[in-house]
Amino acid sequence: xxxxxxxxxxxxxxxxxxxxxxxxxxxxxxxxxxxxxxxxxxxxxxxxxxxxxxxxxxxxxxxxxxxxxxxxxxxxxxxxxxxxxxxxxxxxxxxxxxxxxxxxxxxxx
Amino acid sequence: xxxxxxxxxxxxxxxxxxxxxxxxxxxxxxxxxxxxxxxxxxxxxxxxxxxxxxxxxxxxxxxxxxxxxxxxxxxxxxxxxxxxxxxxxxxxxxxxxxxxxxxxxxxxxxxxxx
Numbered sequence: 001x002x003x004x005x006x007x008x009x010x011x012x013x014x015x016x017x018x019x020x021x022x023x024x025x026x027x028x029x030x031x032x033x034x035x036x037x038x039x040x041x042x043x044x045x046x047x048x049x050x051x052x053x054x055x056x057x058x059x060x061x062x063x064x065x066x067x068x069x070x071x072x073x074x075x076x077x078x079x080x081x082x083x084x085x086x087x088x089x090x091x092x093x094x095x096x097x098x099x100x101x102x103x104x105x106x107x108x109x
Numbered sequence: 110x111x112x113x114x115x116x117x118x119x120x121x122x123x124x125x126x127x128x129x130x131x132x133x134x135x136x137x138x139x140x141x142x143x144x145x146x147x148x149x150x151x152x153x154x155x156x157x158x159x160x161x162x163x164x165x166x167x168x169x170x171x172x173x174x175x176x177x178x179x180x181x182x183x184x185x186x187x188x189x190x191x192x193x194x195x196x197x198x199x200x201x202x203x204x205x206x207x208x209x210x211x212x213x214x215x216x217x218x219x220x221x222x223x
Contacts, residue, residue, distance in 0.1 A: 032212065043113075043201050043214025044152070068222040087151070096142060099152040 002026040002090040004100040013107050018075045020103050022088030025069045030093040033064060033071045038085045038102070047086075048073065075105075083107045111136060111204050113215035121221045122192050129188045129219045132202030137182035140205035142212070147198045155200075158185040188204070192222045 005023040012018045024033065032051045036044035048055060050062040052070070061074040075082060085104050093098040112135040122128050130143065141158040156164040156177055179185040189196050202215040217220035 036212075041217070043203070043217055044212075046211040047212070049211060091209065093209060095205060095210075098154070099144075101151050 002028065002031060003098070004014050004088045004090055005086050006086075006100055006103045008101065009104040009106070011108060012078055014079055018078050018082075018105060018107075019035050020073045020075075020086055020088075021070055022073070022078070022100075023070045024088070024090045027068050027090050028092065031090045032070075033062065034089045034091050034097065035060070035062065035073045036087045036089065036099075038087065043101075044087060049091075078105075078107045080109065081108050111138060111206065111213040113202060113204060113213055115200075115202055115215040115218050117222075118216065119219040121223060124193050124222055126192055127188055127190045128192065128220055129186050130200055130202075132185045132187070132215055134183045134204050136206075138204040139182075139207050141179060141185045142186045142203045142205075143177060143185070144200060144201040144203060144214075146198060146217070152201065155187070156190045158187075189220065192220075194222045196220060197222045 002024045034049040035047040037047050038044040048060045048062045052064050055062045063072045083106050085102040087099050087102045089097040098104050116131045128190045144152040146152045154167050155170045156166040158164050158177050158179040160179045165208040176188045199217045201217045201220050203212040205212055
C-alpha cells in the first residue's frame with residue numbers, strides 16, 4: 001500500500017481558498033486517490049475521489065498531476081465549519097487503503 | 110449513501126472483560142470494515158468483515174483478541190476481548206457498497222477500560 005504524507009496542520013481564514021497537498025510517491029498504476037473529512041466525535045466523511053487530472057464536485061476539487069505522485073485537495077471559500085481533519089488515502093483496486101496522519105485545518109474568523 | 114448505526118455509542122468496561130460492538134447498515138453492502146482510532150490519532154484498520162467466513166485481519170490484530178462476525182450483508186459485530194486500558198479507543202465500522210467504492214463510516218463506539 002502506498003504511504004501518504006500530508007502537512008500536520010494548516011491555518012486559514014474564512015472566505016479563503018485552501019489547498020492541502022498530499023504526497024504518495026509509491027502509488028501504483030491502478031490505485032486511486034480519495035480524501036475524507038473528519039469532525040471531532042464523528043466518523044470520517046467522503047469528500048472526493050480521483051485517478052488523474054482534475055475532479056470537481058459540489059464541495060471540493062482534486063488536482064492530480066500527470067505523474068500521480070501527489071494530489072491537492074482544494075476547498076473554495078472555506079468557512080468556520082470546515083475546521084476538521086482531512087485525510088488523503090491511496091486506494092488499491094482491491095479496495096484496500098491506509099489512513100495517513102491527516103491534516104488538521106483550522107479556519108479562523 | 111449508506112446510513113450506519115453502532116451500538117453502544119460508548120461504554121466503560123473493567124479490565125479482563127469483553128465488549129461486543131454492533132454495526133447495522135440500512136442496506137446491503139459488499140464490504141464491511143472495523144477501525145480503531147485512539148484519541149488524537151488517525152484510523153487504523155483492524156480487519157475486513159467477510160460475510161459467511163472468517164474476517165481478514167491486518168498486521169498486529171488477531172482473531173482471539175478481536176473476534177468478528179458478519180452473518181449477513183447488513184450487520185457485523187466486533188468483540189474486543191480480555192480488555193486492558195490500552196484498548197481504550199474509538200472503534201468505527203465502515204462499509205463500501207461495492208469493493209473500491211467510497212467508504213461510509215458509522216458514528217463510532219467510544220470504549221474506556223478501567
